[in-house]
Amino acid sequence: MESFNSQFLYSILIIALGYVLKRSNLIQERDGEGLSRIVFNITLPSLLIITFHDITIDTSLILLIIIAIVYGVAQAVLGLIVFRDKSQRTKGMLSMMVPGFNIGLFAFPLVEAIWGQEGLKYFGMFDFGNALIVFGVVYVLGSYFADENERKDLRDVMKKVSKSVPLLTYIIVCTMNFTNIPVPGAILEVAGTISVANMPLSLLLLGIYLNFSFAKGSFATIAKLLSLRYIVGLAVGVALFFLLPFEDMFKYTLLMALVLPISMSVLPYSVEFNYDQRFVGTVSNMTIVISFFLLWGLGYMII
Template sequence: MTQANHVFIITLSIIALGFLLKKYGFIKEEEGKTISKFLMHTTFPALMLVSMIRVELTPSLFLLPLFCIGFCGLMLTVAWFWFGTYSNELRGVLTMGAGTANVGLFGFPIIEGLFGKEALVYAVMYDIGNTIIAFGIVYPLGSYIASSGAKAVDWRMILKRVFSLPPFLAMFVGLTINLLNIPIPKLAMDGLDILATANKSLVLLLMGLYLSFALDKNKLKAISKVLAIRYGVGFVAVTALYFLLPADSQMRSVLIVCVLLPIGMTILPFSDEMNFDSRIAGTLLNISLLISFALMWGVVVLLGLR
């Protein structure tokens, strides 16, 4: 069994375990929100911090957030015009669904398993762009659609929300420590490593808790258009990355996986806040999770990414 197959089978097994724990009543889906908050304030920031502290920073790394912003911005632009004739409620959730990726909760454990911890720095830098898109473009865009363009976007509130996110703060602190070469006691690093290691299994169990096969069939046609945008543009990006970047580049492998990631989970709280249809958001998340998992597995094995 190849390393890629091993990683995806283990990943699928842990996700399935989380789903079965929910299905048979050992853990409720509502309790997933508590686990999610725990991850966002402990293991996830720890993973961000140790990844940024240990990476050897090069100018090319700072192009990754820009690549993510351009990639997601292209999908958002297509969605903005394609869904222009839809009702605001439907247009809002579909447009937001085209714009972000589930990098931290879904991408990190798979990338770590496939390429090692050292590869996480590329995913972290990509996620900086993803965070900027989510809170700097997708959130205000959804707010604009929800208010029919009548209400001004509160940029101060959005910036405050972005900069108060524990993973984002951890990225900033890690970058600062790295750039200034600030020494960290071994005891502190060992503690952070333990927390960071726990992130992978907890995240995959959480994905299983949120997994659902209850689909909103009446909206599948509209949902399929979002998926067509994401994976159509995604495959164009995969082709460009594969042929334009060096074959032995680990950054190329990580980016190829990143552009095939499922829709970001921020669409759920955003949809709730803006009174969009949360059932459509949930259906988008679940279908994209299954499609992305299959596509990533196939692409990694087919292209021999390592």
């Protein structure tokens, strides 16, 4: 338990360092875009290669993918129902913020430090399904309710999915695993060296992007959105924790994954579809803080 608390404390300090560096103008928020590209396209895929190149994928791991997809679709439908009375653009912005989780950037650093490769294996399989939701369902929602000249067709959606380096890494490495094709030793050595940087860079990036400012009068909408994510997520997570007959790590994964922050991809989507970027960014940051302390509390009770 002491190591668990220590890891959360170290994570807070690294996030705070990123925030202080931004506030002191030593790093600009726009610098975070370059850093995020490094994390999502280099350090995170390297970590995935190291984690998945030789794991044994059993039934419970496949079930994590299915649960992530089913839950994401269900949340998308629930979001459309709850926000049905909003204007088209507002409904599009809010509904794409309901499904999908920030796993690669937010959860992986904590999971790696607390549970190591074993934890990454479970959260990674959940993220496989989550990636299909984020790059498929969430993108389609954002596009469908955007202004007509900003909507995307199926070809654009498929192009977006095909350019996701983490998703492609999942597919390639897991396919090689299934077919017993070994990853070359040189690639493993390089990936192993690079993957070490994923945790500190991810946490620094969270601090750089922290920002809390939103228009007056939006509190009720924010409260409804956060309730959809956290009350529903926590209720489903607790139910699955006690009902499913699987190993502890499987249950920990579901309990914690369903209360993770909004996916980082939602912010660039809001730019692409010309939604309220300030609102999206602020709410995303709020979920980072809420999820951080929720995970700390949940971890304290179950570990």
